[in-house]
Amino acid sequence: MPTIALKTSHNDPELKQKQTWFSQQPGCNWLTDITKQNENLFPSLKITRKGVYLNDGGQNLHFHPSMTLLRIMNIYKGNSDRYLIATGLKSGDTLLDLTMGLGNDALVGAWAVGEQGKVIGVEYSPVICALVSDGLQSLASNHVPKSKNPDKNRAWETLSLAAARIKVTWSDHNSFLCRQPSASADVVFFDPMFRYTPRKSASIKPLYSWSNLQSLRIEVIHESCRVARRCVVLKERKGSSEFSRLGFDILSGGKYSQVDYGLIMV
Ligand SMILES: C[S@@+](CC[C@H](N)C(=O)[O-])C[C@H]1O[C@@H](n2cnc3c(N)ncnc32)[C@H](O)[C@@H]1O
Incomplete structure (x- = not known):
């Protein structure tokens, strides 16, 4: 501890x-x-x-969802978001984000599932879990910057509403999954630390020292397929052998991106 x-x-x-x-x-x-x-x-x-x-x-x-703010502003401009394409999230869905980190993807997911939907974020590190829970609570209570740019204000408001929809849980995702009923979530999502190296990105360095760095276990994917009603999605480094090791089909797109999304339809 x-x-x-x-x-x-x-x-x-x-x-x-x-x-x-x-x-x-x-x-x-x-x-x-x-x-x-x-x-x-x-x-x-x-x-x-x-x-x-x-x-x-x-x-x-x-905790600062500045990248998520830009993503939401881009979505409002009509641009596509690869995470939303891969997960296929829609209004009313239940999403399990089993590698929550600082909650950027979970926030975009919470926007997509809307008021009728549900997002549960699971994080292994107790301190990251506490940090993201506090950050989401502040965001949900509308502690957001005010800008002269109306598009930015609209995106902050969106994030504030989305933050209130996320339930954060401190757990190892394997033990969390074992407690879930079969076919109880529409989408199960993973974005493990495995692909990162601390040398690569200065912004990931502080997260790196506190988070769980292990690769995903195949049993976790089997359990995810039991719990998901629609699909299991993995975000990983482009060309990673993790996709084939864990049985994911790589989705096309993101020619210039460093990551790919893999999908298992259940
Ligand atoms: C790359 S970060 C996720 C970033 C996140 N998608 C975002 O948008 O902010 C991966 C996170 O997964 C967590 N993690 C790794 N293994 C885990 C496990 N077995 N159970 C729960 N969380 C885990 C790590 O501690 C780390 O915080």
């Missing part, structure tokens, strides 16, 4: 309330009694007026 020093930048009641909320999240040993002797011994989670920052050796991990 990781020990994480829990700090606030100011004594605001709102920040203190957040600190209490974090200290109650399972899976981490939250250290609130910070002294001169121990203050630099552990990674820290700093709650500030601008957001919550997980700091480990100078690297910050922070």
Whole structure:
């Protein structure tokens, strides 16, 4: 269980309330009694007026759905989104995002399934889980920037509504799947860390040090096929042998992209 020093930048009641909320999240040993002797011994989670920052050796991990905002703005402009094509998500669907990370894909999925739909995000790392849960709660309570650009404001509003639809669960996806009834979700989605290397992308580095880096197990895919009513989708590095190892058909498209989507129709 990781020990994480829990700090606030100011004594605001709102920040203190957040600190209490974090200290109650399972899976981490939250250290609130910070002294001169121990203050630099552990990674820290700093709650500030601008957001919550997980700091480990100078690297910050922070929930900020800026890429998702751009994706939603692009979708509103009529551009296609490969994730939505691969998953085929539509209004009223239930989506299981079993490698939730910081929730960017889950947010786009929550937009697609709409008010009648349901999204459950499962994350292995307790601290990432706490960070994304807090970020989604803030987003859902409309703590969003205001812009002069009406398209941006519309996309923020969309994300705020979508965030409220996502239920976040701290679990290993295999044990989570074993507890689910058969044919209980329309789409099961995976975006594992396996394809990333810390050298490749500076933005992925902080996530890399906290997340589960293991490749997907074939039993997990078998369980996913039992739980999915329509399809199981895998996002992986272009040309990855993971698609054939796990039995996915690669979808065409994304000529210039570094990732591909694989599909198993059940
Ligand atoms: C590449 S990130 C996902 C990014 C996400 N799709 C997004 O749009 O923000 C992969 C995440 O899956 C999580 N993960 C890996 N193995 C897992 C498992 N067995 N159970 C649950 N989560 C897992 C990792 O901890 C990591 O946070």
